[in-house]
Amino acid sequence: MPATDTTADTAADSRPTQHVLGACPHDCPDTCAFVTTVQNGVALKVQGNPDHPHTDGVLCTKVSRYTERTYHPERILQPLKRSGPKGSGRFEPVSWDAALDDIAARLRAIAQRDPQAILPYSYAGTMGLVQSESMAARFFNRLGASWLDRTICATAGGEGLTQTLGGKVGMKVQFFAESQLIVIWGSNSIASNLHFWRHAQAAKRNGARLVCIDPRRSETAEKCHEHIALRPGTDAALALAVMHELIAHNWLDHDYIARHTVGWEALRERALQWPVARAADLCGVPAQQIHELARAWGTTQPAAIRLNYGMQRVRGGGNAARAIACLPALTGAWQHRAGGLLLSSSGQFPVDKTTLQRPDLLAAGLPGRQPRTLNMVQIGDDLLREGSPPGTPGWGPKVEALVVYNSNPVAVAPDSGKVVQGFLREDLFTVVLEHFQTDTADHADYILPATTQLEHQDIHLSYGHTDVLLNRPAIAPVGQARPNTQIFRDLAARMGFTEPCFADDDDTLCRAAFGDRVDYDQLLRHGFATLDLPDAPFAQGGFPTPSGKCEFFSQRLADAGLDGLPDHVPNYEPAGSSADYPLAMISPPARNFLNSTFVNVKSLRDIEGEPVLEIHADDAAARGITSGMVVRVFNPRGEYRCKAEVSTRPRPGLVNGLRNWWRKLGLDGTNVNQLTSQQLTDLGRGPVFYDCRVQVAPSA
Ligand code: SF4
Numbered sequence: 001m002p003a004t005d006t007t008a009d010t011a012a013d014s015r016p017t018q019h020v021l022g023a024c025p026h027d028c029p030d031t032c033a034f035v036t037t038v039q040n041g042v043a044l045k046v047q048g049n050p051d052h053p054h055t056d057g058v059l060c061t062k063v064s065r066y067t068e069r070t071y072h073p074e075r076i077l078q079p080l081k082r083s084g085p086k087g088s089g090r091f092e093p094v095s096w097d098a099a100l101d102d103i104a105a106r107l108r109a110i111a112q113r114d115p116q117a118i119l120p121y122s123y124a125g126t127m128g129l130v131q132s133e134s135m136a137a138r139f140f141n142r143l144g145a146s147w148l149d150r151t152i153c154a155t156a157g158g159e160g161l162t163q164t165l166g167g168k169v170g171m172k173v174q175f176f177a178e179s180q181l182i183v184i185w186g187s188n189s190i191a192s193n194l195h196f197w198r199h200a201q202a203a204k205r206n207g208a209r210l211v212c213i214d215p216r217r218s219e220t221a222e223k224c225h226e227h228i229a230l231r232p233g234t235d236a237a238l239a240l241a242v243m244h245e246l247i248a249h250n251w252l253d254h255d256y257i258a259r260h261t262v263g264w265e266a267l268r269e270r271a272l273q274w275p276v277a278r279a280a281d282l283c284g285v286p287a288q289q290i291h292e293l294a295r296a297w298g299t300t301q302p303a304a305i306r307l308n309y310g311m312q313r314v315r316g317g318g319n320a321a322r323a324i325a326c327l328p329a330l331t332g333a334w335q336h337r338a339g340g341l342l343l344s345s346s347g348q349f350p351v352d353k354t355t356l357q358r359p360d361l362l363a364a365g366l367p368g369r370q371p372r373t374l375n376m377v378q379i380g381d382d383l384l385r386e387g388s389p390p391g392t393p394g395w396g397p398k399v400e401a402l403v404v405y406n407s408n409p410v411a412v413a414p415d416s417g418k419v420v421q422g423f424l425r426e427d428l429f430t431v432v433l434e435h436f437q438t439d440t441a442d443h444a445d446y447i448l449p450a451t452t453q454l455e456h457q458d459i460h461l462s463y464g465h466t467d468v469l470l471n472r473p474a475i476a477p478v479g480q481a482r483p484n485t486q487i488f489r490d491l492a493a494r495m496g497f498t499e500p501c502f503a504d505d506d507d508t509l510c511r512a513a514f515g516d517r518v519d520y521d522q523l524l525r526h527g528f529a530t531l532d533l534p535d536a537p538f539a540q541g542g543f544p545t546p547s548g549k550c551e552f553f554s555q556r557l558a559d560a561g562l563d564g565l566p567d568h569v570p571n572y573e574p575a576g577s578s579a580d581y582p583l584a585m586i587s588p589p590a591r592n593f594l595n596s597t598f599v600n601v602k603s604l605r606d607i608e609g610e611p612v613l614e615i616h617a618d619d620a621a622a623r624g625i626t627s628g629m630v631v632r633v634f635n636p637r638g639e640y641r642c643k644a645e646v647s648t649r650p651r652p653g654l655v656n657g658l659r660n661w662w663r664k665l666g667l668d669g670t671n672v673n674q675l676t677s678q679q680l681t682d683l684g685r686g687p688v689f690y691d692c693r694v695q696v697a698p699s700a
Helices: 066-070 096-113 135-143 155-165 173-178 194-205 235-248 254-260 264-271 276-283 287-299 317-331 353-357 361-365 376-383 416-423 484-495 506-517 520-526 555-559 602-608 617-622
Strands: 008-010 016-023 033-039 042-048 080-082 091-093 118-122 147-149 181-185 209-213 226-228 303-307 340-342 373-375 401-405 429-434 446-449 458-460 467-471 528-530 583-586 612-616 630-635 638-647 654-657 693-698
Touching (some): 096 429, 096 446, 118 135, 181 194, 226 287, 235 264, 235 287, 254 317, 287 317, 376 416, 467 520, 520 528, 612 630, 617 638
Parallel strands (some): 147 373
Antiparallel strands (some): 033 042, 080 091
């Protein structure tokens, strides 16, 4: 493969081909560099960039099919206007000018009453800094729209990490290959962090012990030496019991603790309240397994934790991340480059969000303006809320308009019965920027065709490694598709926003994202640039916390009236809390989809099959359920029907409803989010998808 962005060689049919350097845009820690082979303006294939060490020439199955998705026959190729009842999915073609003129007129009329009645809704449909929150953020800041708290994935763990280590920081992923003990905590790495798994495999070949902590025996768990199948929402208790054992057996690095941590005595007292037997009972795992985990953690160097976001999707997710993040400092694991912890590396990137998003534009509309913030997890309730009377304090205006981009909330937001009810409101004006007619697009008043990653320019950070990646457009936009940035530029012009920043093109935005902190010429030449960071970032302390130390005790949390120490925070719906709904349900993503993206790619759906509910053989037998039988899964929030898959992968008492299938592909036009709740985590205001009790029965 070439090292430069475009080269020419000779294809079998003798027409010249180009190789264009790009980056995977999807919500995955691996952030692969890819190379698109283009012939005669058509993308022939997308392959991993062999020159990028993290990618190492390998993409996952999903993104290897990127051309199938790009040229999918159901791709939306022109603007569409609703022609049937709300939610009917019936649309008619309309010109860009007609669509944009009408959208701008509708938004302007609402904004004249109160711009906070307009809500942007977006997340990680693309992780690109430019096609996500650059021109879009400028547009909504200038408009004075409600702010969106973008919490649907990672904020509980992120906040837990920030309160303990100072940010989304940690060890470099490649050094896991040198670890002697790897604890994979809350992650099915084979499905969702493939390139980390390659390092874990290398470590295993070198004699490392691999331990997986997950309520379900995932593909990853069964390839590890040890699997600890704890109950969902008990991770903090497990971590505290490990601390108890570290203390009891003096498997501690007292020197590191004294020099580089805050709150040791208080944490010690807290941990001593968690003897192994107590945690074993709560977590539902053998006491010996907890003891062995502690012994391994306390006596092996280098030892590392690959923490992932699965464990923080419960009420106590923030505290759980805090408790786990204390473990490396207790044993001095950070002193080795192959020791410590990695949840996310995204806090290490020097992104210039102020320049990209221009929060100062708020004042251009109205000096001192500070819009309200709505949490994306609670979109179901918020769309159904009445406004508070004008001029009175309170929640503010009813949501009158939604502009959705890079997200599919009707499929992915919790408590989706309410979400759908909200999207069906006849008085809600909804614009959706999309590639396909998703569940959310079905509910739009306008669908605007957006470009895919092969058709636009973007720049990326990663939350799994420490390289910046540049994505160059490989082909012209398909049909009439436009980049998100262009759509918001066009709308800004129609709204009369005259600030020069609305004329910035995508290359200008890409260059602004990191300014002179990243060598843009190197990005143009190679497609990636590695941040200059130390190999063992906290070997000598220097955590980016207020104290500069690992904060076992967080004064910031205490000042906010919260517990300054990590603790076990019980689930909203803990084990044994309901005789009517005795089963715990988790809903990790399907392996061959990425959130709700790729669900409509036939070759991937053929692999994935259909939405199923995994249920343990004991629980299935007790209910007369066999594999392939259609079952009802229900709780007070709703009901969902799908086929059962009887297995021993979930622990007894646990079912696994695979998340993010499109609702319209479900048996009754629903998916598993019919059952999940809109409650929030202890820290970070995140969702509690895995804090959910249900009952399962054969469908009549
Ligand atoms: S989804 Fe992840 S593993 Fe697949 S190509 Fe993208 S970054 Fe790589």
